[in-house]
Amino acid sequence: MMDLRKLQTDPERIQRYGVYTIRTATREGVVYARSFIVIRNGYGVIVRFTRLQDYAGFKTYKPITSNAEKKLYYICGMLNYVLIDHGKRFGIRHIFGITGSMLQEYFDYYAMDRKADGDYRGRDSITKCIGAVTAFMANLVWKFGGHMSVSRQDLYRDEVAHDRNGRRFYRAIPVFHVNGMPVRKRIFRDIPYKVFEILIPMAFRYSRDIAFGLCLQAFAGLRAGEVCSVRQENSPLGRGITFTEIGGRIVSAVIDVEQEIRIRDDDAEVGMIKKERRQGVYPAFLGAFCKAYELHKEFLEGRKYDERYCPMFINKNGDAMSYETYRTRFHELVNRHLRPYLIRSSDPELRLYGQLLYENQLGTHALRHWFTVQLVLRGEDIGTIQFWRGDSSPESAFEYLQNKGDLTRELEAASDRLVELLVSEWEDPDDKTV
Known part of the structure; x- marks a missing residue:
């Protein structure tokens, strides 16, 4: 019988989502980067490329120099928390099984978890995380529809807004709310x-x-x-x-x-x-x-x-x-x-x-x-x-x-x-x- 403890600690069997970025240049010398969501083992070696980065955002046109690397880190954090770290507790093994309550739990965790320097995350970081992950899940819903356990209504509410010309339109606002810790740390940057x-x-x-x-x-x-x-x-x-x-x-x-x-x-x-x-x-x-x-x-x-x-x-x-x-x-x-x-x-x-x-x-x-x-x-x-x-x-x-x-x-x-x-x-x- 396989030793489950060994399975959980064997670096070759450990799998986690991560971001892999390559940089290159066009013939004209314009530098651009492309980032991918990959799966790495415990040694940090890539064992599989995914297509999940394709759902980080949809635009009809975007400059060649644009790259969603920062958004992918937020998305990978959610995937590791929900599917890898707590998948057994949630009873899911696939991204289709993620629900709104699971996302809410992750956002609460992200807001209250300390960074490597011991400080809490600020409002901007939390807001960007919620925005990136919510858009990612919404794109999956658009693509796979009924296969997903979450719907667009579980992710967004439509709010009435007006443009500069006074014309009315609806703006999609994530439904998630979190409470964060006040960040009191001040960056040392003043030079008299x-x-x-x-x-x-x-x-x-x-x-x-x-x-x-x-x-x-x-x-x-x-x-x-x-x-x-x-x-x-x-x-x-x-x-x-x-x-x-x-x-x-x-x-x-x-x-x-x-x-x-x-x-x-x-x-x-x-x-x-x-x-x-x-x-x-x-x-x-x-x-x-x-x-x-x-x-x-x-x-x-x-x-x-x-x-x-x-x-x-x-x-x-x-x-x-x-x-x-x-x-x-x-x-x-x-x-x-x-x-x-x-x-x-x-x-x-x-x-x-x-x-x-x-x-x-x-x-x-x-x-x-x-x-x-x-x-x-x-x-x-x-x-x-x-x-x-x-x-x-x-x-x-x-x-x-x-x-x-x-x-x-x-x-x-x-x-x-x-x-x-x-x-x-x-x-x-x-x-x-x-």
């Missing part, structure tokens, strides 16, 4: 201007490979992944940055993040563009941005890189730098240079912030946060902040404006000292440190 004045020039001395990337985040609001996707001004794939000059004076600089294009031969993931666009440098920072760009071009001179792509940021092998390398280099800059410098400072405010860096990890997103704070402190409205941040919706801008009072008290607006600091205080032409 005093510290910022030290960080950027210090980066050009000790971390010149990423220093200009920090400026793209702080002066143009790019995300870290988008920074790694930027090409040089002379790239054969198209200008990564375009400068407009009038009367011998640069009046604008625009970064091309309109499309994620292949810039490495090995097709390794470099960075992801969250919102495709042409992103301008905020006018108040244009002078400092141009000086930072000059310093970065000096850094690139004499270094080898693939001239077919001309990536803006390169690793030690001359390939386009990945987001992981960029993030690691930033942490090295903070931990090896910025934090010790602040701790030794005679300024008590800088020493206090240096101590905070021992207790909290400063991430690359802090530069984009600093950029947004500067927009708020300069009196920009919600629409303007959304434009300069490159956001799809105004929610983030609204959140910053709600906290404007606190930001005004704790931080100060950037001055014109940035260019002067980049030129003089930290620049060392004989320094060979990368």
Whole structure:
């Protein structure tokens, strides 16, 4: 007789749903990814591909660069909970047997289960999970009808809404409701201007490979992944940055993040563009941005890189730098240079912030946060902040404006000292440190 305990613990017999993603590029170099729901054994080896990803969403048309990877993780979480972990208790073995009450139990579990860092999930994550799983089940109902144990009425209710022209229509709203724990954890991301004045020039001395990337985040609001996707001004794939000059004076600089294009031969993931666009440098920072760009071009001179792509940021092998390398280099800059410098400072405010860096990890997103704070402190409205941040919706801008009072008290607006600091205080032409 087969030992059931061995069956439950034998890695080769364990099966769980997971997501498998491959990345490739078109002949024109446009990078895109495709994700699949697969079944893996206890060793993590794929034992079977499924077609379940086909039901993650139906659209008549979608760009080749779109991918449902995030939705698939939500769906796999539900499938593992209902079919694998609790299938015996529920008395089901097939996806057709999933009911509305089972989905409700999973959503309650998802909302109350702690993440790896010990914190609870926030409202946005819970809402996206419910939306993705409900749409997935609804698509199965549409395809397989009476074979399913759940109906559309078990998943959605129709709510009357009106469009911009006042025309009435019905909007499908998931019927599920959950209670989540309040998330009190605050992300450590504030950079006082005093510290910022030290960080950027210090980066050009000790971390010149990423220093200009920090400026793209702080002066143009790019995300870290988008920074790694930027090409040089002379790239054969198209200008990564375009400068407009009038009367011998640069009046604008625009970064091309309109499309994620292949810039490495090995097709390794470099960075992801969250919102495709042409992103301008905020006018108040244009002078400092141009000086930072000059310093970065000096850094690139004499270094080898693939001239077919001309990536803006390169690793030690001359390939386009990945987001992981960029993030690691930033942490090295903070931990090896910025934090010790602040701790030794005679300024008590800088020493206090240096101590905070021992207790909290400063991430690359802090530069984009600093950029947004500067927009708020300069009196920009919600629409303007959304434009300069490159956001799809105004929610983030609204959140910053709600906290404007606190930001005004704790931080100060950037001055014109940035260019002067980049030129003089930290620049060392004989320094060979990368």
